[in-house]
Amino acid sequence: MxxxxxxxxxxxxxxxxxxxxxxxxxxxxxxxxxxxxxxxxxxxxxxxxxxxxxxxxxxxxxxxxxxxxxxxxxxxxxxxxxxxxxxxxxxxxxxxxxxxxxxxxxxxxxxxxxxxxxxxxxxxxxxxxxxxxxxxxxxxxxxxxxxxxxxxxxxxxxxxxxxxxxxxxxxxxxxxxxxxxxxxxxxxxxxxxxxxxxxxxxxxxxxxxxxxxxxxxxxxxxxxxxxxxxxxxxxxxxxxxxxxxxxxxxxxxxxxxxxxxxxxxxxxxxxxxxxxxSNFGDGAASGGAAVHGEMKASDAGDAAIAMRYASSVIIIPGYGLAVAQAQQKLYELVKLLQAAEVDVKFAIHPVAGRMPGHMNVLLAEAGVPYDIIFDMDEVNADFPNTDVALVIGANDVVNPAARTDKSSPIYGMPILDADKARQVYVIKRGQGKGYSGVENLLFFEENCSMVYGDAQAVLTRMVQAVKDLGA
Structure with missing residues (x-):
């Protein structure tokens, strides 16, 4: 008993x-x-x-x-x-x-x-x-x-x-x-x-x-x-x-x-x-308006210098950051920018990555302080007043087609308003589409530049460029 x-x-x-x-x-x-x-x-x-x-x-x-x-x-x-x-x-x-x-x-x-x-x-x-x-x-x-x-x-x-x-x-x-x-x-x-x-x-x-x-x-x-x-x-x-x-x-x-x-x-x-x-999300999504303009390539060093002399930077991590295992190098860059009195924030979309909270776990592993990590609803209003938005391996969660293109499969999906920042840099391996197969209109905007390469290698060059400025 x-x-x-x-x-x-x-x-x-x-x-x-x-x-x-x-x-x-x-x-x-x-x-x-x-x-x-x-x-x-x-x-x-x-x-x-x-x-x-x-x-x-x-x-x-x-x-x-x-x-x-x-x-x-x-x-x-x-x-x-x-x-x-x-x-x-x-x-x-x-x-x-x-x-x-x-x-x-x-x-x-x-x-x-x-x-x-x-x-x-x-x-x-x-x-x-x-x-x-x-x-x-x-x-x-x-x-x-x-x-x-x-x-x-x-x-x-x-x-x-x-x-x-x-x-x-x-x-x-x-x-x-x-x-x-x-x-x-x-x-x-x-x-x-x-x-x-x-x-x-x-x-x-x-x-x-x-x-x-x-x-x-x-x-x-x-x-x-x-x-x-x-x-x-x-x-x-x-x-x-x-x-x-x-x-x-x-x-x-x-x-x-x-x-x-x-x-x-x-x-x-x-x-x-x-x-x-539905048939969405299979890597071959159809629909979407014609894309105008072209992607503009930029050097990692130039992007780093722009962030070093900016007043505010918002970083948007995606699955590409996890693939490259570059979260530690990213935080090293963040600490250098903060030492130069740059206001740095992280913006997290609810479905970024491959599982709920994936990006939060990734940043926590690198030791990023929780008080500079913000959810989409908390940070979206800050983009129009932000000097530089840095997108790392993210795609659909920053695609303006979700707001503007009614023929797009992702139309109506809430996104991070990275395109409203004064300058956007996107670290990406190549010119391919994202996981959903939808073309990202952000990459063709006038205020957007592409920094091609593995995120680990690109961030390493960015860190070195910022350090060289202080030498």
Missing amino acids: LAQHLTGLSGLVAAALFIFGLKRMASPASALSGIVLAGVGMVVAVAASFLILFDLDVAARDHLATNLALALVALALGGGWAWRRGGKVEMTAMPQMVALYNGMGGGAAAAIAAAGLAGQETTGPLLLAVTVIGALIGSISLTGSVIAWAKLDGRIAKPWRFAGQRLVNATVFVATVLVGAAAVALHGGPDGAWLAGLFFVGALAFGILMTLPIGGADMPVVISLYNAFTGLAVGLEGFALQNPALMIAGMVVGSAGTLLTLLMAKAMNRSLANVLF
């Missing part, structure tokens, strides 16, 4: 740590401590699951010995792999890792449901129905996240589409739901087991079919959506198991993921349905 009370108390402590940890993650300054607190909560929740052994007699403990050994092996393997990979993962691979972890959470919820459906013990129809719903959502999150990982990692280069795809997807989904309902109705009977197996095949297949047509530019929203799916699946399985810690953790993750997904879709001025069912 004591162990049962301790288990309940542990669940309450774990849930409080989850909630408080998530609250701390709302600010970059406290995000690290929030992650640690949530991690401690997870350790408490896992440890509490072993307390049930103290309420069992000797025979029951022996019966559970094999399961206990398997659980410890799983903890060692999972914890060891995560510790090793988490310490080695590069910033450019962070979105892929997040996608995989999302999928593993959904897969774990589906596995719990599979164990429940495979059992022959009598279970109420409500709990069985909740179990099946959690299994459906968790399975979709698992395979969908794996496809998202493959897209982000370059293993799937293009969206996979065919005529009548939406009808096929809808048919698979409806059939899977009907099979799941039949598995609940026939649970415990000879037909229940194979129906449950068929249900999981359909659910896993739908996660693949749902994600394959979505273009790469929409992956940040997709990752966030599957994060919400995983949380919802975990919460539902927690309800089926009558486990308060799982329920609370799942609801917190699910609600946070849902809000983030909606905010990101809003930042792109698109509905979630448009993200999931």
Whole structure:
């Protein structure tokens, strides 16, 4: 009885740590401590699951010995792999890792449901129905996240589409739901087991079919959506198991993921349905007005001198900065400019990079102070009074076509108003289009100059040029 009370108390402590940890993650300054607190909560929740052994007699403990050994092996393997990979993962691979972890959470919820459906013990129809719903959502999150990982990692280069795809997807989904309902109705009977197996095949297949047509530019929203799916699946399985810690953790993750997904879709001025069912974001977007003018190349040293003698500079980081691993060199440049009394700010678009908060994490890794990092809504009004805007590896988030060209696929999407600065320098490898395949009108503006090259190499030359001025 004591162990049962301790288990309940542990669940309450774990849930409080989850909630408080998530609250701390709302600010970059406290995000690290929030992650640690949530991690401690997870350790408490896992440890509490072993307390049930103290309420069992000797025979029951022996019966559970094999399961206990398997659980410890799983903890060692999972914890060891995560510790090793988490310490080695590069910033450019962070979105892929997040996608995989999302999928593993959904897969774990589906596995719990599979164990429940495979059992022959009598279970109420409500709990069985909740179990099946959690299994459906968790399975979709698992395979969908794996496809998202493959897209982000370059293993799937293009969206996979065919005529009548939406009808096929809808048919698979409806059939899977009907099979799941039949598995609940026939649970415990000879037909229940194979129906449950068929249900999981359909659910896993739908996660693949749902994600394959979505273009790469929409992956940040997709990752966030599957994060919400995983949380919802975990919460539902927690309800089926009558486990308060799982329920609370799942609801917190699910609600946070849902809000983030909606905010990101809003930042792109698109509905979630448009993200999931349109053909945008495949690297070959069509539409857009004819481009006038030409790109003007500039030397890295000239751009650096312009920033050194400017009064204000706003820097807009993008995925190209992460690819070049140039965040440390960028911060070195920033410190030189600040020493020359230049007002330097960073402007972050909600969907910059390949996952939510990607650029914030990148800058935090370099030690950039939080008080000079601003979100789009906080900094956009400053661009008209800014001497120089420096764009590094970003594209769609600074494309004026979103404001002016009604034929553009990104029309209406809120952007950073870099083009309104007095002078714009863009560090870019070449003249190619961005991840969405939309031509960027900013690059052809009179006040814009292109600095071609790898961001690490270009920023190194800029740093040296500024240092030479002080020699």
